[in-house]
Amino acid sequence: QVLLVESGGGVVQPGRSLGLSCAASGFTFSSYTMHWVRQPPGEGLEWVAAVSSAGSHKNYVDSVKGRFTVSRDNSKNTLYLQMNSLRAEDTAVYYCVREPNGLYYMDVWGKGTTVTVSS
């Protein structure tokens, strides 16, 4: 069974940092590009970041460039998102998402982890 399980969410003050993890199972993690997608409360979906299967290529939405870092450890089947200088507008559910390599759509989603940035 293909599973993505996010963890690490919580309440954090503006300007502070938080790290998210996503544990993958049921498929060959190292063969897939992985993404983070977020959803603010009551709003739509926003792509945040992507990392290639080997971890060599990374891309970010403009609003998080320079603040967020996506990475992966294929030996641990785990995806990460390090979030620094957090802002209120980063408050959202963060989903870990799988992309079939080279196909660009998103076929498997985790249940998400909630990040709340508030003083």
Place this chain on the structure above:
Amino acid sequence: EIVMTQSPATLSVSPGERATLSCRASQSVSSSLAWYQQKPGQAPRLLIYGASTRATGIPARFSGSGSGTEFTLTISSLQSEDFAVYYCQQYNNWWTFGQGTKVEIK
């Protein structure tokens, strides 16, 4: 950035009826268009990719069409489990989503 616009925002449909959802791209995305279904408290689920290919396990009552800038998701006969929010997404130039269409019970 490619902007995706979905219409209507809310669609009220009776069970068993047909639902037609629209998605427009601000510039051509070819056939690089996906549809996702999201129920309250759940993650999105892939329905359609490549504008018209159903994902694994998706019932045949879901169909997608279109190319370029105009796309449609059709649910031929709405079942109770189909009432949800539907998002289109382009993946031709990075990734952007529409704002969603809520399909509610009439």
